[in-house]
Amino acid sequence: MVEWWSGGDRMNQIEWIAVDWGTSRMRLWALNAQGEIVETAAADAGMAKVAQGQFETTLLQLIEPWIAGHQDPVPVIACGMVGARQGWQEVPYEAVPCTPSTQFSKVVTESDQVDVRICWGLKQHSPADVMRGEETQIAGLIHGRSDYDGVVCLPGTHCKWARINQGQVAEFQSFMTGELYELLAKSSVLRFSILDDDWHSDSFDEAVLTALDGPVSITGRLFGLRAESLVSKTGGHGSAARLSGYLIGLELASARRFWESSEVSIIGASKLAKHYQRALRLAGSSAQLLDTETMTLAGLRAAYSAYKVESDV
Amino acid sequence: MVEWWSGGDRMNQIEWIAVDWGTSRMRLWALNAQGEIVETAAADAGMAKVAQGQFETTLLQLIEPWIAGHQDPVPVIACGMVGARQGWQEVPYEAVPCTPSTQFSKVVTESDQVDVRICWGLKQHSPADVMRGEETQIAGLIHGRSDYDGVVCLPGTHCKWARINQGQVAEFQSFMTGELYELLAKSSVLRFSILDDDWHSDSFDEAVLTALDGPVSITGRLFGLRAESLVSKTGGHGSAARLSGYLIGLELASARRFWESSEVSIIGASKLAKHYQRALRLAGSSAQLLDTETMTLAGLRAAYSAYKVESDV
Numbered sequence: 001m002v003e004w005w006s007g008g009d010r011m012n013q014i015e016w017i018a019v020d021w022g023t024s025r026m027r028l029w030a031l032n033a034q035g036e037i038v039e040t041a042a043a044d045a046g047m048a049k050v051a052q053g054q055f056e057t058t059l060l061q062l063i064e065p066w067i068a069g070h071q072d073p074v075p076v077i078a079c080g081m082v083g084a085r086q087g088w089q090e091v092p093y094e095a096v097p098c099t100p101s102t103q104f105s106k107v108v109t110e111s112d113q114v115d116v117r118i119c120w121g122l123k124q125h126s127p128a129d130v131m132r133g134e135e136t137q138i139a140g141l142i143h144g145r146s147d148y149d150g151v152v153c154l155p156g157t158h159c160k161w162a163r164i165n166q167g168q169v170a171e172f173q174s175f176m177t178g179e180l181y182e183l184l185a186k187s188s189v190l191r192f193s194i195l196d197d198d199w200h201s202d203s204f205d206e207a208v209l210t211a212l213d214g215p216v217s218i219t220g221r222l223f224g225l226r227a228e229s230l231v232s233k234t235g236g237h238g239s240a241a242r243l244s245g246y247l248i249g250l251e252l253a254s255a256r257r258f259w260e261s262s263e264v265s266i267i268g269a270s271k272l273a274k275h276y277q278r279a280l281r282l283a284g285s286s287a288q289l290l291d292t293e294t295m296t297l298a299g300l301r302a303a304y305s306a307y308k309v310e311s312d313v
Numbered sequence: 314m315v316e317w318w319s320g321g322d323r324m325n326q327i328e329w330i331a332v333d334w335g336t337s338r339m340r341l342w343a344l345n346a347q348g349e350i351v352e353t354a355a356a357d358a359g360m361a362k363v364a365q366g367q368f369e370t371t372l373l374q375l376i377e378p379w380i381a382g383h384q385d386p387v388p389v390i391a392c393g394m395v396g397a398r399q400g401w402q403e404v405p406y407e408a409v410p411c412t413p414s415t416q417f418s419k420v421v422t423e424s425d426q427v428d429v430r431i432c433w434g435l436k437q438h439s440p441a442d443v444m445r446g447e448e449t450q451i452a453g454l455i456h457g458r459s460d461y462d463g464v465v466c467l468p469g470t471h472c473k474w475a476r477i478n479q480g481q482v483a484e485f486q487s488f489m490t491g492e493l494y495e496l497l498a499k500s501s502v503l504r505f506s507i508l509d510d511d512w513h514s515d516s517f518d519e520a521v522l523t524a525l526d527g528p529v530s531i532t533g534r535l536f537g538l539r540a541e542s543l544v545s546k547t548g549g550h551g552s553a554a555r556l557s558g559y560l561i562g563l564e565l566a567s568a569r570r571f572w573e574s575s576e577v578s579i580i581g582a583s584k585l586a587k588h589y590q591r592a593l594r595l596a597g598s599s600a601q602l603l604d605t606e607t608m609t610l611a612g613l614r615a616a617y618s619a620y621k622v623e624s625d626v
Contacts, residue, residue, distance in 0.1 A: 093544070127534070128541040158502070158536055174536040176501065183496040188489065189471070216528045220567040221440070223471055223487040228441040231406070254533040 014038050014066050016075040017114075018300035019059070020293075021082035022133055023048050027293070030066045035301050039066060047081040047088075055088035056109050059116070073115040075311075077104065077303050079296070080133035083118040093123030093130055097168045101139035101303045119303050122169060129174050134160045137267045140298030141290065142167050150263030153287065155272045157182075159251065161258040173258070175251045178272070181244060184222065193229040194240045201278075203238030204245040208279045211249025218250045248279045259285050267295050327351050327379050329388040330427075331613035332372070333606075334395035335446055336361050340606070343379045348614050352379060360394040360401075368401035369422050372429070386428040388624075390417065390616050392609070393446035396431040406436030406443055410481045414452035414616045432616050435482060442487050447473045450580045453611030454603065455480050463576030466600065468585045470495075472564065474571040486571070488564045491585070494557060497535065506542040507553045514591075516551030517558040521592045524562025531563045561592045572598050580608050 013032040020027045024046035030039040045058050059076070060067075067074045079101065083091040091105040104117040121132035134154045141152060146167055154160040157179045162172035185194045211218050225239045252259070259280060264287035266273050266280075273289055280287045326345040333340045337359035343352040358371050372389070373380075380387045392414065396404040404418040417430040434445035447467045455461060459480055467473040470492050475485035498507045524531050538552045565572070572593060577600035579586050579593075586602055593600050 123540075123544050125544060128537050128544045130540045130543050173533050174540070175533055176497075176503075176535050177532070179501050180497075183500060184489075184493075187496055187500060188492050190489075216563075216566050218567075219490070219563050220486050220488055222489050224441050227436075227443045227487070230443050231436050231438060231441045250529075250532050253529050254531075 009069075010038055011066055011069065014070075014074065016077065016304055017063055017066060018297060018304070019076060019078035019080075019082075020133070020136070020296045020300070021078050021080045021087075022046050023081045026062075026080075026082075027296075028062055029297060029300075030063070031301075031304075035304075037297075047084065047086065050088075055082065056111065060111060060114070063114075067113050070113065073112055075304065075307060076114050076116045077119065077300050077307060078116065079119040079136035079300060079303070083121065084132055089118060091118045091120050093121040093132070096122055096124050096172065097165075097170045098122070099139070099142070099168050100135035101299050102306045104303060104307065117303075117307060119300075122172065124172060127173070129172060131160055131162075131172065131174065134162075134267075135169070136299035136303065137292060137295040138162055138164065138169060138299070139302045140295035140300075141265060141267065143298045143302040148263075148265075150265065151258045153259070153264060153266045153276060155266065155268050155270070155276045159276075161255050163258060163262070173255065175255065177247050177251045181247055184247075185240065185243060190222065190226050190239075190243065193226045194243060198238060198240045200238030200241045204241035204275065204278070205282055207242040207245025208249040208252070208282050211246050212253055212283055215250050215253035218246050221246060244275060245279070248275060252279055252283050259283070259287075264288075265290050268292050322382075323351055324379055324382065327383075327387065329390065329617055330376055330379060331610060331617070332389060332391035332393075332395075333446070333449070333609045333613070334391050334393045334400075335359050336394045339375075339393075339395075340609075341375055342610060342613075343376070344614075344617075348617075350610075360397065360399065363401075368395065369424065373424060373427070376427075380426050383426065386425055388617065388620060389427050389429045390432070390613050390620060391429065392432040392449035392613060392616070396434065397445055402431060404431045404433050406434040406445070409435055409437050409485065410478075410483050411435070412452070412455070412481050413448035414612050415619045417616060417620065430616075430620060432613075435485065437485060440486070442485055444473050444475075444485065444487065447475075447580075448482070449612035449616065450605060450608040451475055451477065451482060451612070452615045453608035453613075454578060454580065456611045456615040461576075461578075463578065464571045466572070466577060466579045466589060468579065468581050468583070468589045472589075474568050476571060476575070486568065488568065490560045490564045494560050497560075498553065498556060503535065503539050503552075503556065506539045507556060511551060511553045513551030513554045517554035517588065517591070518595055520555040520558025521562035521565070521595050524559050525566055525596055528563050528566035531559050534559060557588060558592070561588060565592055565596050572596070572600075577601075578603050581605050 014030045015033045018029040026043050028041040050058050082088050089107045094103050101119045103120040107116040122135045123130045148164050152162045159175045159177050163170045184190050266287045267290045277287050327343045328346045331342040339356050341354040395401050402420045407416050414432045416433040420429040435448045436443045461477050465475045472488045472490050476483045497503050579600045580603045590600050
């Protein structure tokens with residue numbers, strides 16, 4: 001890449017831009033030819049918050065100082081919900097088994113200062129499943145450990161479990177646990193009994209074990225979280241932790257074939273990720289926690305390598 | 314009861330008033346000394362729609378023509394959420410085992426034209442559970458069949474299963490199935506794939522059987538309802554029926570001890586009640602459908618009998 005103005009300015013070192021563009025937030029990195037971070041940015045401009053037709057403007061405003069003065073279009077590699085139907089431009093899902101984040105689509109832009117690519121999501125035909133964004137985090141893990149033979153768990157609104165084999169995603173499954181928790185805790189009758197600051201590890205542990213021991217009973221225990229606070233004066237104690245424990249325990253019971261005899265990596269460092277780690281330990285398994293941002297950026301770096309190969313051809 | 318004006322008017326025949334005062338609606342019956350219906354009324358003035366301090370006014374406006382001209386206070390027997398903390402006056406829950414709707418609390422009114430009583434709900438200490446309103450429908454069933462030895466299922470937002478033994482509620486359990494369906498179908502990511510008019514009996518049946526066969530797997534199948542419509546062009550077919558089938562099947566799997574070897578009566582004539590009946594048949598059981606209004610009124614009649622005994626003492 002040739003710069004028209006060689007002032008030694010940091011911005012001139014920027015070779016490409018990585019973007020993690022999710023539903024609610026976006027995170028950007030400007031990287032040099034060695035893949036080192038030159039600048040970073042973040043914005044609340046998630047896919048769901050940007051009006052149709054405003055995606056390019058949103059991006060350009062954020063990266064303007066990074067691309068100013070570049071003669072050639074600067075490659076921008078993005079992943080996440082920006083590639084959904086409601087996003088900037090719908091890009092396909094690649095069917096598993098496959099190596100994640102090696103396929104991307106070019107976005108038609110008005111500006112000729114950027115060359116934007118959005119990474120494809122992953123799909124599975126049977127049982128039907130999809131992911132968009134998490135595949136890049138998985139690609140980051142594979143990029144760092146090409147011999148990884150195990151399972152990845154990505155807690156969130158729709159928690160994903162994926163089996164990795166020989167550098168590929170062999171199969172995966174989504175669980176609506178995070179969304180169920182939010183709906184039950186904030187929009188159902190349980191909201192009267194569940195307080196956000198009401199966290200008790202003992203209650204969580206007990207609920208996880210109850211769910212692992214008798215997952216079928218859980219659907220009949222949820223209303224009890226409300227009833228207890230009505231029936232007994234001391235009831236409702238630790239109910240946020242219990243609801244979380246019931247739902248995560250139920251997910252572990254259902255996802256048992258993933259974690260039971262495999263190495264498990266949880267991508268995430270949030271409280272939620274730690275709850276999953278704790279629950280897995282109670283289930284007799286163990287899992288390492290990997291940093292989401294590190295994995296995402298590693299995955300985008302892998303995608304950029306694929307982009308460069310493609311561009312050179 | 315002595316009328317000051319004996320004009321032979323229908324209103325003079327009214328001896329007492331029965332009220333089913335739920336969360337969203339209320340239904341009223343004026344009854345004569347023989348327990349026959351003289352007049353009926355209904356209003357959208359459910360507990361959740363009436364401001365604090367306005368319950369008496371709301372009631373009096375609806376029954377004014379019925380009580381005009383009565384010398385003595387007219388007994389008003391009410392059941393339902395009007396007796397909740399957020400209702401007119403909080404009344405207790407009676408602990409099971411007990412005969413439902415034989416206990417009620419007097420409501421202090423400004424008017425001396427009425428003598429208002431609200432039926433108590435039912436509670437269970439362990440596992441903790443409560444009901445308010447359904448106990449009167451159960452009382453109606455028991456009133457009509459004092460020898461009933463079996464189970465009652467009351468589908469709704471929070472479906473209740475109750476075991477009846479020797480005229481008493483021995484135990485009961487609530488399932489949040491109805492509320493879960495509403496939240497998932499209307500507020501979760503599944504809303505994009507679930508259409509209200511999208512009902513297929515075959516899909517419902519298949520989902521019920523899937524859930525009965527492998528209840529633990531259901532939590533991992535929910536997201537598939539969304540994914541199918543993204544992965545395959547024909548996907549998402551019958552997804553409302555499938556979601557309903559999954560959730561009702563899961564409930565049946567969890568409530569198995571109630572229905573497996575007992576006579577089952579479902580109180581309800583709604584589509585939902587018929588879905589429960591159909592699901593039970595798939596599970597190898599059977600259930601009769603009883604009319605909600607008939608049961609509620611029968612239960613309020615039983616409560617009025619208890620009131621008269623109490624008043625005479």
